[in-house]
Amino acid sequence: MPFKLTRRAFGIGSAASAALLASPAVALTESAARALVDQVVDEIQVVINSGKSESAILGDLENLFVRYADVNIMAQYALGNDGRSASAAEKRAFSEAFKGYIARKYGKQFRDFIGGRVEVNSARAIRSGYEISTTAYLRGQSPYEVNFHVSDRSGTNKFFNIYIEGVNLLLTERTEIGSMLDRRGGDINAVVADLKSAG
C-alpha cells in the first residue's frame, strides 16, 4: 500500500510572532528550552556516531529519552479517559511499562539519524512552555521538520511532545494505547503486560 508521507520543510512562526503571543505563566525561558533541545540533539549525535553496537546504541537512546522527556505526563495523556478509573498503583505500573515501550519505539526512530544532522531553527511560546522547531537532514531524504514541545511543569525542563511533519507523538500514542485497551476489553493490567513486549 503506497503510503504517502510527503516530507516538506516549512517556514515556522518567526521569533516576531512568538513575541506577540502572551508569555506562558511558567518560569521556563526560551533560551532554556532551546538549550534543552540543543543538548538532546547533541547527545543523540554523540550516541549514534559512537560506533557502538546497534543494541548498545538503542539502549543509550532509551536512556536519553527517559532523561529528557516527561514520560509520566506522556503516559497519563496516552492512557486518556480510561486512566480516570484506574487505581494509583495501576497508573504507576502503566507509566513504568509505557516508559520502556516509548523509549524502545522512538529510540529506534533516532537510528535514522545516523549520518544525518539536526538543526535547531526557531522557538515560540506555547501554553505550557515553548515549541522548538528543528529541521532534520537525513541521508537520502528531503529535509523535514521536527518540533519539540518543552515545559518545566514536571519540575525540571523536559520535552513532552514531538511533532514530525505534523504527526505528534501524544495523539498517535493515545490512539495506539486506546486500541490496545479495546483489544483487551479495557483491562489495564493486560495492556501493561502487552506493553512490556511492544515497541
Added chain:
Amino acid sequence: MPLISSLQSSAKIAQALVAAAVLTACSTYQDPATRTAGINDPYEAENRQVHAFNKGLDRNLVRPVSKGYAAVVPPEIRDTVNNFSTNLSMPGVALNSLLQGDLRGAGLASTRFVMNTTIGLAGFVDAATELNIPQHDTDFGETLAVWGVGEGAYVELPVIGPSTQRDAVGFVTDVLTNPLTVVTLNTSPEQYIPPTAMAGAVLNDRDRLSGTIDSILYESADSYALSRSIYLQNRRFELEGGDASDEVDPFLDPYDN
C-alpha cells in the same frame, strides 16, 4: 485528434468531480459528537474492509516486491527512477499551483520541470535541486482545500490507501488531467513509461520507509485506527502550511487536563 478529445473528456470528468466534491462537502457536514476526536469516519465498517484488503496486498505483493527491488537495483538507480517520476508530476503541480493562486509555486514547478527535463537529462537527474531551486509539491486535493471545499469523511481507498473524500476527488482529477497521463490514453509503447516509473518510485519509498510503515501496519494494536490518525495529522499539516502544532486542540496540552 485523440489527444484533444481525450483532453476534453478529461476536463468534463474533472468538472463533474468538482461538482461532486462541492456537494459531498455540503452533505457530509458531521455532527459534533463524531468531531470530538477530530475524526469524521461514518464509513468505518467499509473502510476497515478496504484496509484489510490493502494490508493483504502490502503483505503479499508490495512489501516483498519492494524488498526484491531494493536488493537487486542499486540505490543510485532507484533514486534516478524517483527523480524521473517526480519530474513527470511537475506540469500537474504547476497547474494546481496556478489554480491556488500560488504564482511562486507555479514558477518553481515550471522551472524545475524545464531544467530537469533538459540539463537533468529527461528528468533522471534532479539538476534543479543541485542548483538550489526549492522543491514544490501540491495536488488537486490541496487546490480544493484552498477553494474552501471541506475535508469530508475519511475514506481508505483500495490500493491507494488512506484518504478523505476531498483528497479522493483530488487524486482522481490529478490522474485524469495530468498531461502525461492523457498522452498515455493513446496506444503507443510510451504509454507504459509514466506508470512504470511511478510503480518504481512507490516501491522505492515503500522500502525506504519500511521501518515506519511496518510498525504502523504490522506492529500496532489496530493498524486501521493508527494509519487513519497519522494520515489525517500529516495531511492537515501539509494543507495548513505547517501550523498543525498550533494548539487548537486543547487536549494537546497534557498539563492542562
